[in-house]
Amino acid sequence: MSETDERDPAELTDDEWRERLSDEEYRVLRESGTEAKFSGEYVDHHPDDGEYNCRACGTVLFEAETKYESGCGWPAFYAAEEESVTTTVDTSHGMRRTEVRCANCDSHLGHVFDDGPEPTGKRFCINSVAMEYDDE
Template sequence: MSSPSESDAVDPADLSDDEWRERLSPEAYRVLRESGTEARFSGAYVDHDEDGTYHCAACGQLLFDAETKYHSGCGWPAFYAAESDAVTRTLDTSNGMRRTEVRCAACDSHLGHVFEDGPEPTGERFCINSVAMTFDEE
């Protein structure tokens, strides 16, 4: 499995299910393409504090700047802001809950959820699966 770059951005309609399975690890496929969730505190980026940018693990789309990352204690990497037009939001009523799902705007992969209990300046907490992202150091 290779990590896609931003120039590898794809329209999900252009890839078959088998092609997504080839591009992604089984865990990344489960999260990104089947809207799964990794176990709390298990992800590589939960306590990650390097300067750089986070990108969609499926297509390479820039999602978050490390400057917006903070330690929320939720068990997943948390950000108070996404890059402009990088994500879409949809209502998620799975598992008997009412949440706002966050998906990559470029390839429609599931990233995690956003909640309205984050710090200023936005008041938002983007709770994102580590396996849904790659990191580029500055």
Template sequence: MSETEPETRSEQEWREELSDEEYEILRERGTEARFSGEHVDRSDDGIYRCKGCGEVLFDSETKYESGCGWPSFYAAENDAVDTRQDDRHGMSRIEVVCANCEGHLGHVFDDGPEPTGKRFCINSVALAFDDE
């Protein structure tokens, strides 16, 4: 878990605080269209935070171009994300959620670069970017 207190907002509070698209992605486990997100081609130095709670999730140093159409990272910040089995839509995948607010971020695959071999495939809508 993160070092901050876990989120305890009700679903009604989430609906009031997030845009419709943010709510669909973060709370209803949606997916934005490939190559549509604002962070897909971002190469600035900085950190990526959870759009729901502000928790630091990824560092730009771990971002890479995977060609999948979503921002890709080979590592998450320590204890910032949790993973869960996701068998929806006739596929078997590993879902990635924010460890603090349990917001849906995307999925992780075992086809990424070294040193981890992971590809965290994350929805731009689920991320806020802070430049350094």
């Protein structure tokens, strides 16, 4: 692991994030962008087990068993790992939504809505490029 990988993500400079991430990853994770609907690698990915981690810092965000087909065009989960994400009000693009960010590195992940399935009623709508799947 490089020295940069061992540092607290909160201490990384903008230039260091640009070195770590692809252009698209940087746009979504660090500039709060959104990938095109149905374009992400995990939209139709439905494993029985494993976890989805933050692509920027590796924090476990979602267990595969909480992923479901929502039809929204992005991977959807009904629950996040405890204390792995934070939320904030997002008023961009003339809308009022709840933005989801990684609690460890403050990267933009997507949004959460109150129209999901039981047991939570939540739909975490997350950009594929913001995550990495780990089947371990």
